[in-house]
Amino acid sequence: MPPRENRPSPSAAQLRSDGSATIPVTVMLGPNAPPVRRAPASLARRFYHICMTMIADCVAPAGLTPLQFAVMSYLNKQNGEPGIDQNGLAARLGVDRNNASLLVEQLGKMGLLSRRVSEDDRRARLLQLTPKGERLYARFEAANVEANNRILDPLTSAERNLLLDMLTRIVTRNAAFARPGAGRRKPKRARSPSDQE
Amino acid sequence: MPPRENRPSPSAAQLRSDGSATIPVTVMLGPNAPPVRRAPASLARRFYHICMTMIADCVAPAGLTPLQFAVMSYLNKQNGEPGIDQNGLAARLGVDRNNASLLVEQLGKMGLLSRRVSEDDRRARLLQLTPKGERLYARFEAANVEANNRILDPLTSAERNLLLDMLTRIVTRNAAFARPGAGRRKPKRARSPSDQE
DNA sequence: TATTGTTATACTCTATAACTATA
DNA sequence: TATAGTTATAGAGTATAACAATA
Numbered sequence: 001m002p003p004r005e006n007r008p009s010p011s012a013a014q015l016r017s018d019g020s021a022t023i024p025v026t027v028m029l030g031p032n033a034p035p036v037r038r039a040p041a042s043l044a045r046r047f048y049h050i051c052m053t054m055i056a057d058c059v060a061p062a063g064l065t066p067l068q069f070a071v072m073s074y075l076n077k078q079n080g081e082p083g084i085d086q087n088g089l090a091a092r093l094g095v096d097r098n099n100a101s102l103l104v105e106q107l108g109k110m111g112l113l114s115r116r117v118s119e120d121d122r123r124a125r126l127l128q129l130t131p132k133g134e135r136l137y138a139r140f141e142a143a144n145v146e147a148n149n150r151i152l153d154p155l156t157s158a159e160r161n162l163l164l165d166m167l168t169r170i171v172t173r174n175a176a177f178a179r180p181g182a183g184r185r186k187p188k189r190a191r192s193p194s195d196q197e
Numbered sequence: 198m199p200p201r202e203n204r205p206s207p208s209a210a211q212l213r214s215d216g217s218a219t220i221p222v223t224v225m226l227g228p229n230a231p232p233v234r235r236a237p238a239s240l241a242r243r244f245y246h247i248c249m250t251m252i253a254d255c256v257a258p259a260g261l262t263p264l265q266f267a268v269m270s271y272l273n274k275q276n277g278e279p280g281i282d283q284n285g286l287a288a289r290l291g292v293d294r295n296n297a298s299l300l301v302e303q304l305g306k307m308g309l310l311s312r313r314v315s316e317d318d319r320r321a322r323l324l325q326l327t328p329k330g331e332r333l334y335a336r337f338e339a340a341n342v343e344a345n346n347r348i349l350d351p352l353t354s355a356e357r358n359l360l361l362d363m364l365t366r367i368v369t370r371n372a373a374f375a376r377p378g379a380g381r382r383k384p385k386r387a388r389s390p391s392d393q394e
Numbered sequence: 395t396a397t398t399g400t401t402a403t404a405c406t407c408t409a410t411a412a413c414t415a416t417a
Numbered sequence: 418t419a420t421a422g423t424t425a426t427a428g429a430g431t432a433t434a435a436c437a438a439t440a
Contacts, residue, residue: 004285027278029369029409034288035278036368037270039345041248041263043364046291047344050371051238052380066238066380067407073234079222081232086422091231101423123416123421148236154370155363163363166352167240170247171233172226175349177250178243264430283399298400320439332413366436378431381406 051151058147062140063110067093069144071103072112075129076137082128085118089127094178112136242290248348257345259337260307264290266334266341268300272326273334279325286324292377300347311334 026035053103055066062069073079074092084092090100105115106126112133118124129137152160171178211245226358233239233296252263259266271277271289281289287297301324309330315321349357368375 027365029372033369033372034285036289036291037267038361038365039342040244040361041252041268041289041345043361043368044241044245046249046368046375047237047364048241049291049375049377050368051241053374053376054371055238056380065330067384070234070239088231088422092233094233094239094246094406097422098410098424099290101421102408105423121417121421138211146238148238148423151237151367151371154366159363163311163360164235164237164240166356167244168224168235168362169351170348171243172230173242174247174251174348175226175230177247183428184400262429284397293431294399295401295433298398299431302400318398318440322399340405360415381431 035044041064051148054147054151055144058143062136065161068103068107069140071107072129072133072137073141073144075113075127076134076141077129078138078141079132083126085124085126087124224278248345250339250346253346255340256337257267259333264292265300266337268304269330269334270338270341272310272324273338274326275331275332275335275338280323282321282323284321291375296377313335 025037027038028035037111037185039128055069059066059069064072071091072088074082074084081088086104087097089104090097093103094098095103103117104113104125107161108115112130113127114130115125115127118126140160152163155163164193222234224235225232233243250264256263256266261269268286269277271281271286272279273297274391278285282300283297284294287294287300290297290300291302300310301310301322305312309325309327310324312322314322315323346357349360352360
């Protein structure tokens with residue numbers, strides 16, 4: 001039995017005190033589901049969770065996390081960019097270079113990915129999948145595409161394209177804010193230089 | 198100096214071997230930005246990061262995380278639902294009840310939120326903001342709405358509505374998959390019942 | 395027995411920072 | 418001095434699990 005229901009038509013448009021219209025506050029997700037804020041941040045959170053669940057289910061049989069599989073999708077030679085370096089990979093994935101380093105190490109240990117020192121810049125390591133990695137990617141690529149498509153099942157074909165275009169525009173124009181891990185609380189005490197040792 | 202560029206027009210549409218068209222593989226986010234996969238999961242990740250950054254910047258002066266502020270937005274009496282219980286809150290936020298419990302405790306400690314035992318079901322605690330909490334929410338509500346709107350700046354007004362509608366549809370239809378924390382690797386060793394001691 | 399909420403513990407993700415090697 | 422990458426440490430977020438109180 002749900003608690004008391006006391007909400008004034010949650011999906012109705014809200015008027016501010018000056019009479020100007022703003023985004024409706026909440027939307028119902030279903031007859032037995034709770035209302036959710038009809039705002040980018042709320043919907044983005046759920047959208048992201050849905051995508052993670054879908055992709056995780058899809059690539060788990062390969063023994064990979066969604067991010068690990070994403071690495072392979074950027075490096076495979078069917079439709080990726082083999083030969084990019086780790087910073088380039090990090091930028092594509094939306095992770096920082098420490099994280100990219102860890103991902104590369106994980107896939108390397110599994111024998112799916114290999115590095116070679118760049119001839120142009122001996123600091124840089126150019127990345128590519130091993131034959132084993134290419135085979136694994138090839139085996140799961142179709143399922144991954146299909147999982148991504150299934151997320152958009154509720155949309156028409158035209159809407160799917162429109163959604164991806166709009167998200168692309170949002171991501172492009174707000175690229176400066178696409179820092180992973182933002183939104184978490186700042187560490188209590190950053191060790192100051194004099195603290196060291 | 199960027200590494201070698203070797204990608205075959207990343208935003209071109211991909212054809213599968215049977216000739217059927219599928220989603221283009223990547224899109225360019227800008228002249229100096231790397232290409233990103235044009236797929237729900239990739240874009241969702243960045244979209245989510247952008248939202249988190251925007252909202253975090255907006256509510257940080259209140260000493261709150263985005264999720265803590267979201268709690269207040271669901272409980273305030275201006276446009277929220279004061280009196281819901283913790284499970285109801287968890288369902289709205291998209292977190293599990295352990296997490297909701299922690300969030301409630303955090304806000305309670307700050308004096309922003311109060312609980313009372315439900316008369317109908319003495320197990321349930323009904324939630325509402327304290328006067329201090331209502332004031333704090335009122336002070337930051339406009340900025341929060343504006344931050345959410347700013348995320349959608351790259352879209353026209355009609356497109357904003359369309360995007361929110363499409364995301365709502367996706368979230369509604371995939372509600373079963375909106376589990377937070379999915380996509381992470383499974384814990385190494387779940388303590389088996391026989392391990393207990 | 396099932397459900398609401400609490401608490402403890404553990405693990406993943408990611409940030410911070412120091413380091414090495416090369417530019 | 419600046420950049421590519423590595424590694425260590427720590428902290429935030431969240432899952433898992435056990436528990437108490439109530440249904």
